[in-house]
Amino acid sequence: MTRRQVARDKWDSLKESRVPVIHIGTATCGTAAGALDVLESVRRTLSENRLEATLVQVGCIGPCYLEPLMDITMPGSPRVSYANVTPQMARSIIERYLIKGDPSLELAVGHFGSNGNGDFDGLPKFFEMPMLKPQVRVVLRNCGFIDPEDIDHYLANDGYVGLAGALEKRPEDVIAEVKEAGLRGRGGAGFPTYRKWEICRSVPGTTKYMICNCSEGDPGAFMNRSLIESDPHCVLEGLLIAAYAIGANHGYVYINADYALAIARLKKAASQMKEYGLLGENILDSAFGFDVTIKEGAGAFVCGEETALIGSIEGKRGMPRSRPPFPAIAGLRGEPTIINNVETLGALPNILRNGAAWYRQFGVQGNYGTKTFSLVGKVRRPGLIEVPLGIKLRQIIFEIGGGSQKRFKAVQTGGPSGGCLSEEYLDIPVEYESMTAAGSIMGSGGMIVMDEETCAVDLALYFLHFTQNESCGKCSPCRVGTHHMVDILEKIVRGQGQMDDLSKLQVLAETVARASLCGLGQTAPNPVLTTLRHFRSEYLQHVKEKYCPAAACKELVEYDIDPVKCNGCHRCVSVCPTAAITGAKSELHKIDIYLCIKCKACYEICRFDPLAADAIVFRSRRSVS
């Protein structure tokens, strides 16, 4: 019997298990939400009640706001998903469902049955939920379904079929297939993947390197991390396919050292691959041999840039160098090297398994396929999503994300290199070209929604602070220019900005963008440039009226107590660290604005404590200088 057959049997016996199967998502987001406590509670409940069940730890299925997610499949019934599960809930659901046969539907969010509502009246199908319905799962297809630490789960779900198909073709034909699929680099630039490969393939020489870039430096993006945690083999299979295409026998996964779980899963996956003959010599009985090294990065944003990343792998400072020569011709240790992003590689097994034509059914002309995003910020349903290219921003933010609680203001894409798009741009399609034309970029997949309580100037300052910190200091436009820009922006958010600061900022931003050596510096001004363009009035309000309409800039905000609402509950008095709030119990409280450090503790307690009356407000006042 082949390995695949064994894997399939194992998978089928899980699908048709005679005992209940319990899936718990224990990727980073699930764990942060408390999944390990839930897991512990499940284990205890099972053993105390002497219940037999199979526990499977899976990765992230996407709707992180529902974490911790626990799914139960009873023999003969579809899998039912329960969200925001606490250890107590887990216990009660298991006792009710496994012992008494009551699926506790009031606690469930969806089921994975095949047709209609399955056996569960009124319960929607998981993938019919508003957040999931518009999505297409190609790269993320296994996430949340398979045990990422079990290669058999991957094999049973057509894992390494793409690789096997590739190895039967000539490398040139693999490249042609990827060209035909129209795959473009998912790291953000959107450069056609096949073109880099072709260059590298055509360079003579026997030593070539294939690198997977998982530096994911955008602070607020976790797509790559989540994919590796949930389905490491799909990325490694992609790496092998790419390596075969370009003629490389050694590869690296360059990954942020903070991604401890992802690193552990990659290492485990690699050792299983060795055991299964998927690494080493004569992979799948072909002439192709390949080995992979997991290289940890030590946290430098600039290392996402190809030449800097290579420096870092060589054990040096991760400083970008000027190109040409491009890495495809002379990269790691001077040898031809291809660097592809995690998601690009994750798409490859699917393309090779199903064919280019299949892949092209997703997306639109010139922008084929899907893209993952980490949709976060002021949005009702944050999480990891995968959508066909060409989808409208509006659909992502409102249909998938459920819009924001307060009034929507803008969406930021592309992280520190990207920009903010205001409401009027929501109907542009998510395509490389149209995102750039609108003033932002596709980026690697960070998508941060801002509402009326997010200040555009403050966000621009936030990103600039980040890039200034991360500037490697090699060239002065970036090192000095971003510093000056931060100074100006800090003046503005403190209410000390002058009108000519805006023009200075504009000129500086344009200079830094033009004169910097590498991508980090060239794109660093983008958050400032796009907010100056789309939110100029907000800058003007900060400068002319010392007013922050979002009430987000601390220096421009004052705390106050609404005398009509205040019930004198004393909660705020007890949490105020500076004794700025006074007043006897049951009498109106007062804030001394000179003592107040605007720490927000009183506001929180007044809003969320059941005894309190939501009387504390903070706002920015207009004062024309």
Add this chain to the structure above:
Amino acid sequence: MSDNTYNDIFSAFRGDEGDLIAILLRIQEKFGYISEDAVKHTAQFLRLSENQIYGVASFYSKFRFTEPGTTSIKVCMGTACHVHGGKFLADAVSWKLGVSIGQVTGDRRFDFQRVNCLGCCALAPVVKINDRVHARMMVTGLEEILSRRE
């Protein structure tokens, strides 16, 4: 630190310059920081100068050269956490412990760092205390946790 501890770490490597970052990461994992002693040993092992090692190590934000405090507090300053008020959490820690980002309290009990993203942006704002991530954190909640540990 005895030479043996370093040798244990070094034994997993061949001693190429390319191993430098991985070695420093293992050292930091073990001791919490990169001491002068560690740099000296690493320099010998890789046949590099100590300056070369500092040059590389100081480039990467992850490496630190001073001993950490007992309880580590990491406030996420990633974008998602920022728009959800992560700064208020950082200010609360500063106020409460009297230290700013990157510092250790005088009694060495608390270690206050910022991080760029903890990978659970959908649960923002988040704070990591030792190994535990606290999701959807509030100023009052954080102060309570810190008081309990004081």
